[in-house]
Amino acid sequence: MPNADSPPVFRARGLTKKYGRRGKLALDGVDLSIPPGRVIGLVGPNGAGKSTLLHLACGLIEPTAGSLTVLGSTPAANASHLARVGFVAQNTPVYGSFTVAEHLALGQKLNPAWDSALAQRRIRQVGLNPSQKAGHLSGGQRAQLALTIAAAKRPELLIFDEPAAALDPLARQGFLQNLMEFVRELGASAVLSSHLLGDIEQVCDYLIVLCDSQVQLAGDTRDLLAGHARLVAPRADFDRLPPSVEVISVEHSADHSSAIVRTGLTSGPLHPVSLEELVLAYMTRAAAGVEAANWEVAR
Numbered sequence: 001m002p003n004a005d006s007p008p009v010f011r012a013r014g015l016t017k018k019y020g021r022r023g024k025l026a027l028d029g030v031d032l033s034i035p036p037g038r039v040i041g042l043v044g045p046n047g048a049g050k051s052t053l054l055h056l057a058c059g060l061i062e063p064t065a066g067s068l069t070v071l072g073s074t075p076a077a078n079a080s081h082l083a084r085v086g087f088v089a090q091n092t093p094v095y096g097s098f099t100v101a102e103h104l105a106l107g108q109k110l111n112p113a114w115d116s117a118l119a120q121r122r123i124r125q126v127g128l129n130p131s132q133k134a135g136h137l138s139g140g141q142r143a144q145l146a147l148t149i150a151a152a153k154r155p156e157l158l159i160f161d162e163p164a165a166a167l168d169p170l171a172r173q174g175f176l177q178n179l180m181e182f183v184r185e186l187g188a189s190a191v192l193s194s195h196l197l198g199d200i201e202q203v204c205d206y207l208i209v210l211c212d213s214q215v216q217l218a219g220d221t222r223d224l225l226a227g228h229a230r231l232v233a234p235r236a237d238f239d240r241l242p243p244s245v246e247v248i249s250v251e252h253s254a255d256h257s258s259a260i261v262r263t264g265l266t267s268g269p270l271h272p273v274s275l276e277e278l279v280l281a282y283m284t285r286a287a288a289g290v291e292a293a294n295w296e297v298a299r
C-alpha cells in the first residue's frame with residue numbers, strides 16, 4: 001500500500017524516444033511525475049506514443065535521451081523491480097499451446113511472490129477451464145488470463161496497454177471490474193492506455209493526454225474537470241477574455257462561439273465539461289498545431 005513517502009509511479013524528465021536514426025520521435029522531451037495509488041488513464045490518438053511510454057516503463061525498450069523512473073527505480077533494473085510491475089500488453093498475448101493451468105505453473109516458477117491462491121480463485125471466478133489450451137480461448141477469456149497472471153505476481157504497479165480493445169461491451173465491463181478489484185485487493189497503482197474514453201472515465205482517477213509525442217495534459221481527473229469549462233459567448237467576447245482564461249479549443253457559429261477553456265473564472269456563461277470533451281479539446285488543439293507546422297514545412 002503506498003504511503004506519503006512512496007516514490008512517484010512514473011517520474012520522467014526530458015524523456016525522449018526515437019526509433020532508429022531516421023525514425024520519427026515517438027516521445028519528445030516528456031516530463032511527468034505521477035503520485036502513487038492512482039488508476040491512471042493514458043489517452044491520445046494513434047501513434048501518439050502511448051505504447052512507447054508503457055514499453056519504456058516496463059524496460060522493454062530504452063530511452064534515446066532523458067530519464068524515467070518507475071516506482072523510484074530504473075525500469076526492469078533487476079529481478080526484484082521486475083516483480084514489482086505487472087504488464088498486460090496490447091492484444092493480451094498468451095502461449096497458444098499452453099493450457100490455462102500451465103500458464104499459472106509458469107507464472108509460479110518465474111515469480112517469487114506468486115500468489116497461487118489468488119490465481120486459482122480468479123480462474124474459478126471468471127470460469128476458465130484449467131485444462132483448456134490458451135490458443136482456444138476467446139479474446140475476453142485471454143484478457144482475463146493475462147490479467148490474472150499479472151495480478152498473481154502481486155505487483156505494486158499494473159500496466160495495461162489497450163487491454164480491453166477487442167472485447168465486447170459485456171466482457172469489457174467484466175474485465176474492468178476485475179481490474180479494479182485487483183487494484184483494490186493488491187493496494188496497487190495502475191496505468192491503462194485506451195481509446196475508450198468511457199472506460200477511462202469509469203475507472204481512472206488520473207488522466208494523461210499524450211498527443212504528437214508530448215504530454216498535453218496530466219493531473220487528477222477531478223481537478224482537471226473542475227479547472228476547465230465550456231464557455232458559450234458572442235464571438236467578440238472572446239477577444240476580451242481575462243488573461244487567466246486559456247482557450248483550449250473553440251468552435252465558431254454565425255454569432256456565438258463555444259470553447260473549452262482552462263479557467264480561473266468562477267462565474268459567467270460557463271458549463272461543466274465531460275472527460276470526453278476535455279480530452280477531445282486537447283487532442284484537437286494538438287492536431288491543429290501539427291497541421292500548422294506541416295503547412296509551414298510545405299511552404
Ligand SMILES: Nc1ncnc2c1ncn2[C@@H]1O[C@H](COP(=O)(O)OP(=O)(O)OP(=O)(O)O)[C@@H](O)[C@H]1O
Pocket residue numbers: 019020023024025026044045046047048049050051052053
Ligand atoms: N518498433 C518501432 N519502430 C519504428 N517506429 C515505431 C516503432 N514502434 C512505434 N513506432 C512509431 O512511434 C510512434 C509512436 O507509436 P506508439 O505505438 O507508441 O503509439 P500509440 O500511441 O501507442 O499508438 P496506437 O494508439 O495506434 O497504439 C509512431 O509514429 C509509430 O509509428
